[in-house]
Amino acid sequence: MLLKNGSKGDDVKRLQTKLGLTSDGIFGVGTEKKVKEWQLSNGLTSDGVVGDGTWSKMFESTEVIKEDVVIPSGGSLNIEKLRGHVPDSVIAQIPETAKKFNITNNLRLAHFLSQCSHESGGFKSVSENLNYSADGLKKTFGKYFPGTLSESYAKQPEKIASRVYGDRLGNGAENTKEGYKFRGRGFIQLTGKVNYVSFTKFIGEDCVSNPDLVATKYPLASAGFFFDSNKLWSTCDQGFTDEIVTKVTKRVNGGTNGLPDRIKHFKEFYNLLK
Numbered sequence: 547m548l549l550k551n552g553s554k555g556d557d558v559k560r561l562q563t564k565l566g567l568t569s570d571g572i573f574g575v576g577t578e579k580k581v582k583e584w585q586l587s588n589g590l591t592s593d594g595v596v597g598d599g600t601w602s603k604m605f606e607s608t609e610v611i612k613e614d615v616v617i618p619s620g621g622s623l624n625i626e627k628l629r630g631h632v633p634d635s636v637i638a639q640i641p642e643t644a645k646k647f648n649i650t651n652n653l654r655l656a657h658f659l660s661q662c663s664h665e666s667g668g669f670k671s672v673s674e675n676l677n678y679s680a681d682g683l684k685k686t687f688g689k690y691f692p693g694t695l696s697e698s699y700a701k702q703p704e705k706i707a708s709r710v711y712g713d714r715l716g717n718g719a720e721n722t723k724e725g726y727k728f729r730g731r732g733f734i735q736l737t738g739k740v741n742y743v744s745f746t747k748f749i750g751e752d753c754v755s756n757p758d759l760v761a762t763k764y765p766l767a768s769a770g771f772f773f774d775s776n777k778l779w780s781t782c783d784q785g786f787t788d789e790i791v792t793k794v795t796k797r798v799n800g801g802t803n804g805l806p807d808r809i810k811h812f813k814e815f816y817n818l819l820k
């Protein structure tokens with residue numbers, strides 16, 4: 547979930563209704579102002595951006611919002627065709643992930659795997675790399691490191707995550723170090739205590755007490771949880787064009803970072819699976 551000035555759609559309408567605004571589905575300066583006021587009155591960082599933490603607290607629910615659009619499978623998933631293109635360890639996780647998270651056809655699977663592959667560097671990274679230099683911190687997380695503050699945090703992942711993710715996404719303040727405990731893990735980086743709590747309730751194993759399970763046991767399942775709870779399948783079902791890959795990418799990334807690579811992976815997986 548990432549809504550900010552310029553966002554459009556049904557989620558914006560729901561947000562505006564909650565805030566008592568005209569629900570036109572366009573996130574403008576008026577909506578941003580109301581979001582900041584709401585965040586301030588609810589003890590959150592008043593940045594006017596609605597991420598997972600703000601959304602979850604605003605609607606007071608930790609239950610998973612399941613994708614409600616289910617179409618006929620159109621045949622079984624052609625998982626065996628992925629051998630040699632996707633690590634065997636990942637292939638082994640697909641059947642259970644598909645069953646739990648509504649991956650009902652090969653089109654959905656191609657979209658899903660292409661995003662996972664890009665986000666994880668080819669299914670290699672299962673934990674967020676926060677080993678930033680001072681310059682890297684300024685470029686990536688500039689608003690959290692004013693002046694020369696980045697110099698005292700550089701190359702210290704625990705301190706960096708504790709500051710960047712502190713007091714948001716359901717995490718405690720920086721000194722609790724929950725920002726680091728609940729840093730991004732899995733192929734699409736499950737991040738923040740509120741999301742670990744929701745995933746734990748769904749998967750039935752305590753990933754709050756043992757968050758490393760997301761990286762070691764559930765890297766693909768946590769990504770499936772993200773797709774399903776954010777209602778991405780209905781977008782995937784729209785087709786196999788670059789335009790649709792772009793739409794999925796915006797929902798996953800919040801922008802179009804790495805879009806050519808995501809499109810390349812999608813075409814590879816789609817051609818293998820169809």
